[in-house]
Amino acid sequence: MISELDLVHLRRCVELAELALSVGDEPFGSVLVAADGTVLFEDHNHVASGDDTRHPEFEIARWAAEHLTPAARAAATVYTSGEHCPMCSAAHAWVGLGRIVYASSSAQLTAWREEMGLPPGPVRPLPIQQVAPGVAVDGPAPELSETIRALHRRLHGRRP
Numbered sequence: 001m002i003s004e005l006d007l008v009h010l011r012r013c014v015e016l017a018e019l020a021l022s023v024g025d026e027p028f029g030s031v032l033v034a035a036d037g038t039v040l041f042e043d044h045n046h047v048a049s050g051d052d053t054r055h056p057e058f059e060i061a062r063w064a065a066e067h068l069t070p071a072a073r074a075a076a077t078v079y080t081s082g083e084h085c086p087m088c089s090a091a092h093a094w095v096g097l098g099r100i101v102y103a104s105s106s107a108q109l110t111a112w113r114e115e116m117g118l119p120p121g122p123v124r125p126l127p128i129q130q131v132a133p134g135v136a137v138d139g140p141a142p143e144l145s146e147t148i149r150a151l152h153r154r155l156h157g158r159r160p
């Protein structure tokens, strides 16, 4: 179930994804929100550096491990424009973070890539819960799908 408040944070993730694209990175953005609603940390994708592990959800997991108690991590929510990849799902679970809310799913991204004639990525696009079965997950948010699809089309030089 995605609430209006969830949508506020998801829209911020999409803004961060747009920002990433505008500076030459892939369009993914994520936000870490504490149990009391405070935004603790936000980041976007940084793979243009040449390091393809620089996903925002991975940065959030590392930040949370350094700055939050285990209880605060478990009570926090991670919002993200695109569903966690298996690497980030694993990092999320290893550091004991709480709920995940994503705007678009890995299945959607896979379909959009196929639509653009792109080959599959190097990592199988498993859903979060196949990697991290104990994590509560909500998504996708259909109202944001077309915006995110358009960002991926821009990334690959296609018209939105």
Ligand SMILES: [Zn+2]
Binding pocket: 055, 057, 058, 084, 085, 086, 087, 088, 089
């Ligand atoms: Zn990832």
